[in-house]
Amino acid sequence: MRRLPLRLLRSAASTSTRRPAPAHGVGVPAPPSPNPAAPAELSRWAAPRRGYSRFASGFTPLQPKPLGSILDVERAKGLSPEHLVAAWDDYHLGRGHIGASMSAKLYHLMEQKSATCRHFVIPLWKGSGYTTMFMQVQMPHMIFTGLEDYKARGTQASPYYTITHYTEFAETKDTVLIRGDVVFTSKLSDSEAKCLLETAHSFYLNDVRYRLVERFNKEPHEFEFKDVLQVLEMPTM
Numbered sequence: 001m002r003r004l005p006l007r008l009l010r011s012a013a014s015t016s017t018r019r020p021a022p023a024h025g026v027g028v029p030a031p032p033s034p035n036p037a038a039p040a041e042l043s044r045w046a047a048p049r050r051g052y053s054r055f056a057s058g059f060t061p062l063q064p065k066p067l068g069s070i071l072d073v074e075r076a077k078g079l080s081p082e083h084l085v086a087a088w089d090d091y092h093l094g095r096g097h098i099g100a101s102m103s104a105k106l107y108h109l110m111e112q113k114s115a116t117c118r119h120f121v122i123p124l125w126k127g128s129g130y131t132t133m134f135m136q137v138q139m140p141h142m143i144f145t146g147l148e149d150y151k152a153r154g155t156q157a158s159p160y161y162t163i164t165h166y167t168e169f170a171e172t173k174d175t176v177l178i179r180g181d182v183v184f185t186s187k188l189s190d191s192e193a194k195c196l197l198e199t200a201h202s203f204y205l206n207d208v209r210y211r212l213v214e215r216f217n218k219e220p221h222e223f224e225f226k227d228v229l230q231v232l233e234m235p236t237m
Helices: 081-092 104-114 147-156 190-205 207-218 225-231
Strands: 097-102 119-126 129-138 141-146 161-166 176-182
Touching (some): 081 176, 104 190, 119 207, 119 225, 129 147, 190 207
Antiparallel strands (some): 119 129, 161 176
């Protein structure tokens, strides 16, 4: 299979967004006071706000790196969808980032479903147990942070992991390129990040799983975390 010439791809060093985890109390604002306006039923999970949060440490989730800073978009236009996806995946392999892709149809479906359901909680295996991640979605962006961090710091919580969907080739190649960046490597490994991306997508694209997302956002008093564990075939702790 023909691979994307190296000159089409930008230097990985210039596109890295990783950071070492800050020490407690350094670079992280003090936890905010509890938000009394948050829905009472959701307070045990988080206090979701409308729209997108600006996180601590100066990270602005709505200003991701443009696709042109990663590859030469004009040159890539001449590639077939198969060659483009293969090169995208190969480029991110072992570089500290997650590369994936999806069809334009699935992307638009996810965009539609996430419009009214922007938040969810996903358990992630770590060692002999799991940690719970809090997710915010505003396509083409997805942001993840630890649930406990979000409950303690609200909009001041730092993101562990960000995902950007690039739609530049959606119409011409029926392909949406996906890039995941682990912000704090001490919080999330590359393999965990890949698993989290796949799991997050499945909760919006699988009808059975999406009902749980709807319940979390629209009927929080009916939401039970054990139902999430059950669909993921994870034991209750």
